[in-house]
Amino acid sequence: MPVFLHDTMSREKRPLLPKPGREIYGMYCCGPTVYGPAHIGNFRTFTVQDVLRRTLEVGGLKVKHVRNITDVDDKTIRGAQAAGQTLGDFTKKWTEKFHADCKALGLLAPHVEPSAVVHIPQQVAMIKALVDRGHAYVAKDGSVYFKVCSCPDYGKLNHIDFSKLETQTENSAGEANDADEYERESASDFALWKSRKPEDGANFWPSPWGEGRPGWHIECSAMSLAHLGATFDLHGGGIDLCFPHHENEIAQSECATGVKGFAAHWFHSAHLMVEGEKMSKSKGNLYTLDELVAKGFSPMEVRYTLISGHYRSSLNFTMKGVDDSRSALAKLERGADRLLAAAGFTRAEFAAPVAQEVQTSWGRFAKAWEVLQDDLNIPGCLGQVFTVLAEKDEPSAEQARQDVSGLAKILFALGLELFVVKAEVAIPADVADLGARRWAAKQSKDFAAADQLRKDLATLGWTMLDRKDGYDLKKS
Ligand code: AMP
Numbered sequence: 001m002p003v004f005l006h007d008t009m010s011r012e013k014r015p016l017l018p019k020p021g022r023e024i025y026g027m028y029c030c031g032p033t034v035y036g037p038a039h040i041g042n043f044r045t046f047t048v049q050d051v052l053r054r055t056l057e058v059g060g061l062k063v064k065h066v067r068n069i070t071d072v073d074d075k076t077i078r079g080a081q082a083a084g085q086t087l088g089d090f091t092k093k094w095t096e097k098f099h100a101d102c103k104a105l106g107l108l109a110p111h112v113e114p115s116a117v118v119h120i121p122q123q124v125a126m127i128k129a130l131v132d133r134g135h136a137y138v139a140k141d142g143s144v145y146f147k148v149c150s151c152p153d154y155g156k157l158n159h160i161d162f163s164k165l166e167t168q169t170e171n172s173a174g175e176a177n178d179a180d181e182y183e184r185e186s187a188s189d190f191a192l193w194k195s196r197k198p199e200d201g202a203n204f205w206p207s208p209w210g211e212g213r214p215g216w217h218i219e220c221s222a223m224s225l226a227h228l229g230a231t232f233d234l235h236g237g238g239i240d241l242c243f244p245h246h247e248n249e250i251a252q253s254e255c256a257t258g259v260k261g262f263a264a265h266w267f268h269s270a271h272l273m274v275e276g277e278k279m280s281k282s283k284g285n286l287y288t289l290d291e292l293v294a295k296g297f298s299p300m301e302v303r304y305t306l307i308s309g310h311y312r313s314s315l316n317f318t319m320k321g322v323d324d325s326r327s328a329l330a331k332l333e334r335g336a337d338r339l340l341a342a343a344g345f346t347r348a349e350f351a352a353p354v355a356q357e358v359q360t361s362w363g364r365f366a367k368a369w370e371v372l373q374d375d376l377n378i379p380g381c382l383g384q385v386f387t388v389l390a391e392k393d394e395p396s397a398e399q400a401r402q403d404v405s406g407l408a409k410i411l412f413a414l415g416l417e418l419f420v421v422k423a424e425v426a427i428p429a430d431v432a433d434l435g436a437r438r439w440a441a442k443q444s445k446d447f448a449a450a451d452q453l454r455k456d457l458a459t460l461g462w463t464m465l466d467r468k469d470g471y472d473l474k475k476s
């Protein structure tokens with residue numbers, strides 16, 4: 001059975017299969033803008049995309065995953081200048097940081113990771129095709145704009161009647177758009193090429209319309225064409241990209257190539273929120289992976305948190321949520337250990353998905369797999385996994401072998417690695433001593449002393465988490 005996934009354009013759940021006659025499933029995801037560390041909101045989107053790719057692969061599809069690097073735009077140029085670095089040095093530093101975070105979170109590297117700067121010639125060629133075909137015009141200052149009224153089905157992804165569109169002042173998450181474009185014939189037209197401005201410093205490139213740099217939207221059209229062709233299977237991004245970015249991509253690509261059906265399927269994931277607001281750099285309410293690791297959480301616990309809600313609903317981020325993920329992972333480890341023991345396997349065999357004869361088996365996890373394939377219902381899938389693990393009756397060795405095979409594949413699809421040795425934050429000696437004394441006070445039911453010791457720990461910035469059989473100390 002193929003994976004079924006909601007498609008933003010048709011608003012239906014549709015099967016994910018490569019186009020007839022093709023063997024490889026082409027998937028393009030808008031990548032990070034590399035002007036600082038990505039926050040865990042960005043990583044919610046990238047992690048959900050990673051689960052989709054893994055699920056397709058576990059289901060037997062060959063996937064070509066392309067995810068670009070946005071290394072030229074207003075933010076990267078501004079950031080490089082503020083840091084006194086060349087754009088190349090500045091974006092290299094943040095691209096490397098992004099790669100390190102992706103690795104820690106267990107994200108598979110995309111098969112191709114194109115850079116926008118490297119693809120400037122392809123962007124210029126595409127803009128030229130748009131001008132030649134009458135879909136774009138050159139303004140007096142040498143900027144080039146896409147003529148929205150030349151594209152009759154503009155708005156089809158977002159179901160907007162373009163003739164009623166006054167201006168693109170907001171994106172699909174209701175945030176203000178960059179409004180630094182002028183000399184447009186119509187307020188809804190958008191920049192394909194921005195003529196050179198003094199604030200761009202040394203960051204400009206030649207073009208038939210004079211020196212300048214590409215607008216943001218054109219990069220994905222040019223890079224998807226270069227690496228997946230004029231039409232491909234699936235395009236993904238966070239919900240804020242649905243309008244105008246993806247609407248503009250469709251218009252540019254279809255008008256430049258003359259081929260309709262740019263992406264067969266549109267996959268948008270909802271946002272990670274903090275107290276009801278989108279986590280974003282501009283709001284200053286963000287967490288980076290490093291900040292959570294410094295608080296004592298492991299990247300796997302962060303990953304579990306990011307995938308714990310359904311991708312179509314926004315997810316509220318809380319520290320309690322990451323704590324719950326720690327408990328859930330520990331529960332998965334205990335369940336896996338029980339199954340491994342019943343099957344006569346070791347933990348090492350669990351990592352390298354088990355004996356030949358049970359590789360195709362899902363055991364009692366068939367339902368969990370079915371749920372995952374239905375619109376990537378990760379919380380539903382995890383619910384099924386825990387239901388099976390909670391069953392009281394000890395499975396037979398044969399049953400346990402099948403189960404281990406099923407569970408290993410599901411955890412691989414979710415990218416959840418068990419039995420990872422955690423790099424703990426070093427616990428200072430005075431904190432460890434307070435922790436031991438508080439535990440002893442609690443054991444001897446001296447609750448007043450235990451309460452006081454908890455307060456002493458809090459003063460030093462530490463929290464004690466009690467378990468039945470012991471405790472953990474965590475930086476608050
Ligand atoms: P950017 O680096 O800003 O270009 O964003 C990279 C990806 O992160 C895009 O797919 C965005 O839609 C996505 N994104 C940005 N903020 C959030 C958030 N709070 N929750 C989920 N995804 C986000």
Ligand code: ZN
Pocket residue numbers: 029030031220245
């Ligand atoms: Zn894009």
